[in-house]
Amino acid sequence: MSIPVSMSLSAVGVVGAVNECVTLFQWAKSAIPSLYSRWSGSQEQILQDHVLQLESGLQRLRDTLPAMYDLVNKAEWRSHEHVVAKLLPNLKDAVAEAEDLLDEFGWYEKKVQVEGNASQSSFIDFFHTAVQGSLNKLNDVQLRLNHLSSQLENMGLRGVTRCFDKLVRPETTSLPNETKMFGRDKELKRLLGFLNVPTISKRKRTTSSVNASASSSSSNHVGSESGILGLHVLPIVGIGGVGKTTLAQHICSHQRVKSHFEMIIWICVSDDFDVKGLTKEVIQSCTRNGATTDNLDSLQCDLSNHVSNKRLLIVLDDMWDDALKENGQCWKRFCAPFRSAQHGSVMLVTTRCPNVTEGVRTMEPVIVEGLKDDVFWNFFKLCAFGSEGSNNDPELESIGRSILAKLKGSPLAAKTLGRMLSMDLQASHWNSILESELWELKQEETDILPALRLSYMYLPLYLKQCFAFCAVYPKDYRFHKARLAEIWVAEGFVDPQCGVPIQDIGCQYFEDLVKRSFFQIISSRYVIHDLLHDMAQMVSKQDCCILRNRSDLDKVPQNVRHLYVLPSSEFDDSSLLKLCNYTKLRTLICKKDLKRKTGFVMGEWCTKLLCMRVISCDSTNELPDNIGNWKHLRYLEINKARPLKKIPSTFCWLYHLQILYAKNCRLECLPDDFGKLISLQKFESVGLTYYDGCRMYLGPDNKWRKITLMKNLNQFRGHLELIDVHLLSKDHAAELNLKNKKYLDELKLNMREDRPTGFPESDIEFDIDNNDVEVLEVLQPPISLKSLFLQNYDDSWLPSWFQPHNLPRLTSLTVVHCFQLESISPPASLEKLVINDCPNLVSIGGAKALARIKTVEISMCPKLKEAEQINTISHLRDWRHRR
Structure with a gap:
């Protein structure tokens, strides 16, 4: 799947929503004279002018947003600067x-689509709440954006390019910063083996001995063009701050390595993989003199001569995704001069990017993970106390061990916290750090979270927002890919692409983050490394908050957008009512069960929190009548089983709603206007699980409940299968309301099927004596139907709706075991016809009608004389006839 490189921040689809409001404004302009015919011409003109101003203002705002998204991205690269960090x-x-403003008008557009000109109140509501109420707000938002963008651009952000400031990512060298390396003996030994470094150092070796040595580690070599050039590429991979550079430095300073390789070249690549610039650096490293030309061809020829027949160790430290730009051609150009290097030369690449590893390696990578507990404790003591000894304050050591658990074996994290702790050897200071979240602690540019933030900064913009949003979930949360993708879609983080289901695009985003190691797979679910989670909380601290206890309420930023409430015993209804103060909330995941009071609390939320897009409640026994206020809502989830018997009619005003999960709630019916939820893609409740494109099976179990719930589910998209249709009464069958399910693609009707042994008696009284025709007559499908399957139908004639004008799009018809059926008239649109075991069938429209059908399969129809004529039709693509 092709994913765009650049994209907007949240609500990507919202930017395009104004284009979809053409109908809304056409309707508004045409409604003015008809609704206000008694007005004077000047009053009508004023109203028309207001509508025009609103339409042009929204279009201007839409045109402004892409530049604002780009500015946000540029500002993030400079957010280590105080003024930029304050404005961002x-x-x-x-x-x-x-x-939010654009999205609200998208809601009005959908309202017009649903309601049409049904009532004058629609326009009056639009005029009072939208036209009059939004003009000033629209101007204020536009002025604010203009002011902020002007300030940031005056600071030089207009020309900012994506690169790391040297303060954030200092240049590295081949000389180790640390005299001692902790806990890397295994990795060091593996690297020496992969480099073919002999146990006994000998600088001068014969060609045969070199080749023999090279072949000894061939088991680690994998096929790659770089390997054919005589240069093997060995990546060292791990997250930021785990010690990749330190390991590479100790390799370069190892006496056996220095004796084995004639030349060791160290290049700090960072995020600017410029072939010409890097080639100059390699030449300078080889000759100790700067390059004398700026021509790439001359530079590469010079480099080729310098490395010719020499056994090299080249270290490219801190490589990022841009090394693979131009579809990998950039990397190949850089490697070209090393064709002349002696066989056995190796390039070490340190990177935190798995896709870089896969793109350049010719050998299996060395993966560097966190230090093991005992070694890590010794290293931590050195950082915090200045020595590895045990003659430290026992109380501080105890606190230090508790802090250690937060650091997940990261050497850079130990250095960061160790420096903070060493400043004050008082238990109170150490406890304050223990009780703080790592992301809340002030850190220098080269400390652990700023270092990890580089990985985030290098993400494409569309992945940044997706990952940063994950900070709203607590540590060790187990993510389900499809569910998180649905929420990303609901938040507006996923850009639609023509012909691709948007949830699939969201899942691809997720996979992209997995490939970049932002998620780890554990038992088929995904988790975020604790340090990466801390980094996510750091970059989203103004947007995402987790409430663990009541005191956390005091820490919530006023403009917070996403909140997660843990099931603390400290929370009560008054605590959750305080959330109404955060009127810009878009996401609320509430794991606190308030039982009967949840409906009241949610009613207050519906009054004050009018920007909600995602709501997940642990449970509720009712949905408030004012739930229709949530114009932006896309995702509603109720987790636990509660007696949520009905849904209020105002729920049907949620025209943006995409997902409704109430799978543990036993709903008795849906509102009559449920079909107005034109954006609904997925709905789960006890007795019914529906999602866009699914195959719905209505067998004997819970059939009546499913029929009741499906009655108003006119958004149904996909395939519907009904079993034991003859057990339904005519009234029961009519409740399915199939004709109004205009997105139904495929319908399968099995009129009778043996009840399985031990099947429980239903509590529904079915009219078993009903005639098949009566039941089938009221199951008329929509004109959109493409495929119809009919089995075990017990009558001579098909229902009256089986006519070409009622089924203009039917392309596939299958009729099986219909023993009394005598005649079928295939629609002209039919492309495939399958008839099996219909012993009384006499006619299927004649050979001329069959000639239009591409595929015909007929078997066990002994009275069907027309089948004999079909052999004369030469252009029939597939024809099978068996007596």
Whole structure:
């Protein structure tokens, strides 16, 4: 799947929503004279002018947003600067306000699509709440965006390119910063083996001995063009701060390595893989003199001569994705001069990017993980106390061991916290650090979280927002790929692509983050490494918050967008009512069960929190009548089983709603206007699981409940299969309301099927004596139907709706075991016809009708004389006839 490189921040689809509001404004303009015919011409003109101003203002705002998204991305690269860091949250907040405003008019557009000109109240509501109420707000948002963008651009952000500031990512060298390396003996031994470094150092070796040595480690070599050039590429991979560079430095300073290789070249690549610049650096490293030309061909010829027939160790430290730009051609150009190097030369590449590893390696990578507990403790003591000894304050050591668990074996994290701890050897200071979240602690540019933040910064913009959002979930949360993708879609983080289901695109985003090691797979679920989670919380601290206890309420930023409430005993209804103060909330995941009071609390949320897009409640016994206020809502989830018997009619005003999970709730019916939820893609409740394109099976179990729930589910998209149809009464069958399910693609009707042994008696009284025709007559499908399957139908004639004008798009018809059926008239649109075991069938429209059908399969129809004529039709693509 092709994923765009650059994209907007949240609500990507919202930017295009104004284009979809053409119908809304056409309707508004045409409604003015008809609704206000008694007005004077000047009053009508004023209203028309207001509508035009609103339409042009929204279009201007839509045109502004792409530049604002780009500015946010540029500002993030400079967010280590104090002034930029201060302005960035304000810019994001202004962008979010603009998105909310556009999204609200997208809701009105959908309302017009659903309601049409049904009532004058539709326009009156639009005029009072949208036209009059939004003009000033629209102007304020536009002015705010203009002001903030002007400030940031005056600071030089207009020309900012994606690169790391040297303060954030200092240049590295081949000389180790640490005299001692902790816990890497295994990795060091493996690297020496992969480099073919002999146990006894000998600088001068014969060609045969070199070749023999090279072949000794061939088991680690994999096929690659770089390997054919005589240069093997060995990646050292791990997350930021885990010690990749330190390991490479100790390799370069190892006496056996220095004796084995004639030349060791160290290049700090970082995020600017410029072939010409890197080639100059290699030449300078070889000759100790700068390059005398700027021509790439001359540079590469010079480099080829310098390395010719020499056994090299080249270290490319800190390589990023841009090394693979131009579809890998950039990397190949850089490697070209090393064709002349002696066989046995090796290039070490340190990277935190798995895709870089896969793109350049010719050998299996060495993966560097966190230090093991005992070794890590010794290293931590050195960082915090200045020595590895045990003559430290026992109380501080005890606190230190508790802090250690947060650091997940990361050497850089130990250095970061160790420096903070060493500043004050008081238990109170150490405890304050223990009780703080790592992301809350002030850190220098080269400390652990700023170092990990580089990985985030290098993400494409569309992945940044997806990963940063994950900070709303607690540590060790187990993510389900498809579910998180649905929430990303609901938040507006996923860009639609023509012909690809948007949830599939969201899943691809997730896989991209997995490939970049932002998620780890554990038992078929995914988790985020604790340090990466801390980094996510750092970059999203203004947007995402987790409430663990009541005191956390005091730490929530006023403009917070996403909240997760853990099931603390400290939370009560008054605590959750305080969330109404955060009026810009878009996401609320509430794991606190307030039992009967949840409905009341949710009612207050529906009054104050009007920007909600995602709501997940542990449980609720009712949905409030004012739930229709949530114009932006896309995702609603109720986790636990509660007696949620009905859904209020105002729920049907949620025209943006995409997902409704109430799979543990036993709903008795859906509102009559449920079909107005034109955006609904997935719905789960006890007795019914529906999603876009699914195959719905209505067998004997829970059939009546499913029929009741499906009655108003006119958004149904996909395939419907009904078993034991003859057990339904005519009234029961009519409740399915199939004709109004205009997105139904495939319908399979099995009129009778033996009840399985031991099947429980249903509590529904079925009219077993009903005639098949009566039941089938009211199961008329929509004109959109493409495929119809009919089995065990017990009558001579098909129902009256089986006519070409009622089934203009039917392309596939299958009729099986219909023993009394005498005649079928295939629609002209039919492309495939299958008839099996219909012993009384006499006619299927004649040979001329069959000639239009591409595939015909007929078997066990002894009275069907027309089948004999079909052999004369030469252009029939597939024809099978068996007596």
